[in-house]
Amino acid sequence: MAGAMVHRGPDDQGLCVDPHSGLSLSARRLSVIDLDRGHQPLHSEDGAVWAVLNGEIYNHASLRSQLERKGHRFASATDTEVLVHLYEEYGVELVHALEGMYAFAVWDRRRRELLLARDRFGEKPLFYTQLGDGHLAFASELTALRAGVGCALEIDPGSLDAFFVLGCVPGERTIFEGVRQLPPASILRWSMDVRERDVRSYWTMPRRPASRADSVSDLALEAGELLAASVRSRLAADVPVGVFLSGGLDSALVAALAAQQVSGRLRTFTVDYDTGAVGEARRARATAEQIGSDHSEVILSSGEISERVGMVMRALDQPNADPALIALHAVAQEARRTVTVAVGGEGADELFGGYPRYRWMRRADRAARLLPSGLAAAGAQVIASAVPGRAGKLAEVIRPLSLAQRQLEWVTGGRRQAREELYGPRMQHTLARDLVLEDVEGVLSACGRDGPVDALMALDRARYLPDDVLAKADRATMLVSLEMRTPYLSRELAELTAAIPTATHLRGGGKALLRQVARSLPALSGADRAKRAFAVPMAQWLRGPLLGALQEAADGPLVSDGWIDGAALRRRMQAHAMGSSDQSAILWPLLVMGLWMGAL
Amino acid sequence: MRLLLITPDYPPATGGIQLLCARLAAHSRHCCEVVCIGAPAPLGVFLGGRARRAERAGVMATPRLRSQLASVAMLNATALARALALRPDAIVSGHIVASPAAVAAQRITGAPVIQMLHAEELGRRPALTRFATARAAASIAVSSHTRDLAISLGAPAQRLHVIHPGVDLPAAGAPPARQGLRPPTIITVARLTDRYKGFDVMLKAMPLIRARVRDARWLLVGEGPLRAELSQGAAALGIADALTFAGAVDDATRDRLLDEADVFAMPSRLLPGGEGGEGFGIVYLEAGAHRLPCVAGNVGGALDAVIDGRTGLLVDPTDHAAIAEAIVTLLTDRELARRLGEAGWRHAQSHSWQRMAGQIDDLIERLPAGRPHPR
Numbered sequence: 001m002a003g004a005m006v007h008r009g010p011d012d013q014g015l016c017v018d019p020h021s022g023l024s025l026s027a028r029r030l031s032v033i034d035l036d037r038g039h040q041p042l043h044s045e046d047g048a049v050w051a052v053l054n055g056e057i058y059n060h061a062s063l064r065s066q067l068e069r070k071g072h073r074f075a076s077a078t079d080t081e082v083l084v085h086l087y088e089e090y091g092v093e094l095v096h097a098l099e100g101m102y103a104f105a106v107w108d109r110r111r112r113e114l115l116l117a118r119d120r121f122g123e124k125p126l127f128y129t130q131l132g133d134g135h136l137a138f139a140s141e142l143t144a145l146r147a148g149v150g151c152a153l154e155i156d157p158g159s160l161d162a163f164f165v166l167g168c169v170p171g172e173r174t175i176f177e178g179v180r181q182l183p184p185a186s187i188l189r190w191s192m193d194v195r196e197r198d199v200r201s202y203w204t205m206p207r208r209p210a211s212r213a214d215s216v217s218d219l220a221l222e223a224g225e226l227l228a229a230s231v232r233s234r235l236a237a238d239v240p241v242g243v244f245l246s247g248g249l250d251s252a253l254v255a256a257l258a259a260q261q262v263s264g265r266l267r268t269f270t271v272d273y274d275t276g277a278v279g280e281a282r283r284a285r286a287t288a289e290q291i292g293s294d295h296s297e298v299i300l301s302s303g304e305i306s307e308r309v310g311m312v313m314r315a316l317d318q319p320n321a322d323p324a325l326i327a328l329h330a331v332a333q334e335a336r337r338t339v340t341v342a343v344g345g346e347g348a349d350e351l352f353g354g355y356p357r358y359r360w361m362r363r364a365d366r367a368a369r370l371l372p373s374g375l376a377a378a379g380a381q382v383i384a385s386a387v388p389g390r391a392g393k394l395a396e397v398i399r400p401l402s403l404a405q406r407q408l409e410w411v412t413g414g415r416r417q418a419r420e421e422l423y424g425p426r427m428q429h430t431l432a433r434d435l436v437l438e439d440v441e442g443v444l445s446a447c448g449r450d451g452p453v454d455a456l457m458a459l460d461r462a463r464y465l466p467d468d469v470l471a472k473a474d475r476a477t478m479l480v481s482l483e484m485r486t487p488y489l490s491r492e493l494a495e496l497t498a499a500i501p502t503a504t505h506l507r508g509g510g511k512a513l514l515r516q517v518a519r520s521l522p523a524l525s526g527a528d529r530a531k532r533a534f535a536v537p538m539a540q541w542l543r544g545p546l547l548g549a550l551q552e553a554a555d556g557p558l559v560s561d562g563w564i565d566g567a568a569l570r571r572r573m574q575a576h577a578m579g580s581s582d583q584s585a586i587l588w589p590l591l592v593m594g595l596w597m598g599a600l
Numbered sequence: 601m602r603l604l605l606i607t608p609d610y611p612p613a614t615g616g617i618q619l620l621c622a623r624l625a626a627h628s629r630h631c632c633e634v635v636c637i638g639a640p641a642p643l644g645v646f647l648g649g650r651a652r653r654a655e656r657a658g659v660m661a662t663p664r665l666r667s668q669l670a671s672v673a674m675l676n677a678t679a680l681a682r683a684l685a686l687r688p689d690a691i692v693s694g695h696i697v698a699s700p701a702a703v704a705a706q707r708i709t710g711a712p713v714i715q716m717l718h719a720e721e722l723g724r725r726p727a728l729t730r731f732a733t734a735r736a737a738a739s740i741a742v743s744s745h746t747r748d749l750a751i752s753l754g755a756p757a758q759r760l761h762v763i764h765p766g767v768d769l770p771a772a773g774a775p776p777a778r779q780g781l782r783p784p785t786i787i788t789v790a791r792l793t794d795r796y797k798g799f800d801v802m803l804k805a806m807p808l809i810r811a812r813v814r815d816a817r818w819l820l821v822g823e824g825p826l827r828a829e830l831s832q833g834a835a836a837l838g839i840a841d842a843l844t845f846a847g848a849v850d851d852a853t854r855d856r857l858l859d860e861a862d863v864f865a866m867p868s869r870l871l872p873g874g875e876g877g878e879g880f881g882i883v884y885l886e887a888g889a890h891r892l893p894c895v896a897g898n899v900g901g902a903l904d905a906v907i908d909g910r911t912g913l914l915v916d917p918t919d920h921a922a923i924a925e926a927i928v929t930l931l932t933d934r935e936l937a938r939r940l941g942e943a944g945w946r947h948a949q950s951h952s953w954q955r956m957a958g959q960i961d962d963l964i965e966r967l968p969a970g971r972p973h974p975r
Contacts, residue, residue: 059919059921062916062919062921062922063921066921066922066925070925089811089812090808090811090812091811093807093808093810093811094811096804096807096808096811096837096920097808097920097921097924202807202837202838203836203837204836205836206829206832206833206836207832207836209828209829218872221872221873222872224872225872225873492918495800499829
């Protein structure tokens with residue numbers, strides 16, 4: 001199994017087999033802390049507790065000193081060994097002591113019980129499946145799980161449907177039938193004797209209060225301190241660390257704080273394209289100059305894009321159609337030449353209210369309360385047909401839809417409507433139910449005391465963040481054996497953001513707190529920092545360098561196995577290639593799907 | 601000698617500053633008149649005059665208006681008028697917001713001003729802190745932390761004295777019996793208003809404490825807007841049954857609850873920016889007076905109120921695992937808890953309010969009087 005994940009840990013491997021129970025734990029290691037003595041799996045002094053860890057426990061040093069005071073003896077300086085001794089003290093409740101990004105397993109030989117746990121935001125993946133005889137198999141990637149279960153795993157058409165609509169596989173689902181992903185902030189206990197599993201959540205974000213008396217500047221001061229502390233903890237490593245700069249506020253803020261804390265010059269990395277329009281390199285370069293970092297730019301050229309897309313998508317354990325994955329992979333590959341760990345700005349938009357969508361949805365909610373639905377529907381139709389461009393967004397705002405429907409309309413780029421036309425015979429039965437809508441409605445109904453924006457932010461934290469953004473970040477970087485860390489995803493910072501009303505977050509165009517924090521940093525003053533990500537020129541690529549790969553996908557199992565209708569796909573390809581319409585929102589996930597299936 | 605004490609905070613409102621001012625008025629060797637902000641009242645209704653006598657002190661309460669600024673302005677105007685009528689021998693400004701009236705009265709009457717400094721107010725009003733301490737004949741910081749904070753903001757060190765607050769000592773009697781059928785109890789006594797008191801970090805520590813001491817419960821004595829947040833947070837962590845809210849209680853009930861608890865915990869931290877936090881933390885002395893060992897943050901006034909390893913355990917107030925560890929240690933090592941509790945009791949005995957009032961009286965008597973203090 002571990003052999004299928006060499007990219008996640010090229011430095012070392014280990015295997016432990018418990019002869020009494022038959023349980024085995026295996027691990028690949030990317031050495032970041034205590035390079036020489038961190039061989040995994042690690043065990044307790046008496047060999048009764050074994051652990052494997054994927055990720056980092058950032059507060060391991062303070063936990064370790066507490067454990068040492070209580071008489072625990074350590075054989076290494078690693079965070080994995082802290083898990084072992086912490087388990088001896090607190091049992092499964094050890095998760096409450098941890099701050100970090102992690103997926104880990106602890107085997108208790110005496111109780112013959114296995115504990116699996118995943119970090120609070122879902123930064124590190126953890127998949128599992130229960131076999132026919134009740135045994136449990138688990139792994140950090142589906143590729144390894146497939147290698148380990150000893151039988152072929154079938155693609156789940158429902159998951160494929162959800163992937164096409166959302167661009168990622170949501171929630172506990174995976175692309176394979178019978179395999180589940182452990183949700184963020186959850187633990188799974190499995191007993192060797194009973195062979196039953198018990199999954200439960202150990203943390204949720206606090207519910208947002210209706211108001212908080214503190215001024216924005218007081219809150220920003222607190223947020224700034226927490227973020228600086230979080231950056232400091234994420235810079236700790238026994239290997240070189242760098243920062244990914246996208247040109248936007250989130251990564252600039254992280255880089256500026258990191259630059260204050262490293263002893264030498266900070267290394268920063270960004271990506272640019274040879275197609276012109278989209279690149280953020282100029283802004284990233286300006287930030288790098290302001291903070292005085294040693295900056296590298298990688299040019300993602302049209303000439304190499306086809307090869308890179310093919311290589312990355314074939315290597316993924318399950319498809320992910322976030323276009324930034326390709327750009328992140330390129331920049332991670334460049335960074336890996338000089339650093340082993342890189343810090344990024346992921347999570348800021350979800351916690352601090354950065355997506356413009358939140359403000360539009362709030363307008364839509366207000367409009368829905370003011371306008372009778374018949375009038376709103378008619379008005380939307382008139383505006384949609386008569387008003388071009390940005391002002392046409394008004395139609396989206398006043399169209400009478402539920403919050404879940406409006407959200408999906410906004411984020412799925414017309415893919416829900418295209419399903420019927422595009423789905424082949426093996427997917428047709430998924431049309432009977434709208435699984436994605438049901439899932440979104442379920443999550444939304446369980447949250448949102450502070451209005452629609454609160455509900456949408458909770459939805460993004462529960463789904464988009466772990467399933468798309470963080471899965472993308474993990475896979476793109478681990479494919480080149482680089483560890484990515486995200487300072488915004490600290491428990492303290494997240495809980496602070498949850499204690500602030502959404503209206504405060506959205507003030508002044510969103511991310512009011514972070515803007516205020518940035519204003520307090522001299523290195524970042526005066527710069528325009530609209531929202532940025534590693535944006536990519538997808539429409540252009542799909543008309544040029546990726547056309548061949550698309551053609552290949554249309555000739556492959558995607559169509560031949562009956563998942564997608566070949567004629568419909570070719571119609572869309574032609575329309576896009578001729579330039580008569582932009583079909584990239586539909587073609588890109590199909591290309592990802594096709595490439596991924598081709599490698600199965 | 602006649603003293604005039606000007607303070608925005610005074611009983612019946614609760615809190616450390618309120619208590620300190622009331623006890624100073626009650627235990628000073630001198631005749632002490634008080635001007636304070638009283639109960640909420642509609643604009644224009646003045647509850648002036650000797651509204652209420654508290655022990656030996658005459659108390660004049662000005663109305664609490666909707667605007668805090670207006671309330672403070674009213675306090676200052678009334679206090680100045682009172683000083684001119686009373687011609688006191690010394691003026692104690694209980695809070696820097698009372699310093700404008702105190703300083704003006706000092707310039708007119710020559711009575712020296714003694715400025716009290718707590719903690720949180722200093723960082724919030726640095727300019728007023730500089731003004732008050734520069735003009736006062738002497739300033740009293742309630743802890744070394746407050747003194748350092750004031751000096752860092754520009755207060756003149758040579759006229760700055762540290763005098764710790766005191767504690768109400770329970771009537772002498774047998775020490776409380778802490779063993780029995782009750783669940784092991786961690787107690788916090790505080791208004792549920794200020795985040796810096798570390799309720800959030802305590803909440804995070806509770807699942808770890810429960811993992812080690814299965815039926816441990818956390819008893820919160822006090823009321824405030826954070827109650828709902830804490831209650832919901834406990835539910836999210838699956839430990840709703842571990843929290844008990846006693847609400848706001850009278851002193852006798854509080855004393856009984858302290859007698860019934862096993863550990864006092866309040867891991868106060870500093871405010872963002874490294875300022876404020878616990879000025880001293882009279883509650884730690886109160887816990888000691890009931891022979892309770894304390895767990896407190898290793899920052900701010902708690903460094904003076906709790907002696908690490910002797911009357912309690914001081915830990916990083918932002919590290920919930922360290923707080924859990926300290927509390928578990930005291931809940932499981934009964935001998936250590938007993939020893940720290942006894943030392944806490946002795947520490948409290950040496951911190952009577954009479955001692956504090958005596959030290960302040962001594963300071964006042966040493967001050968030059970009879971002429972306005974030079975700028």
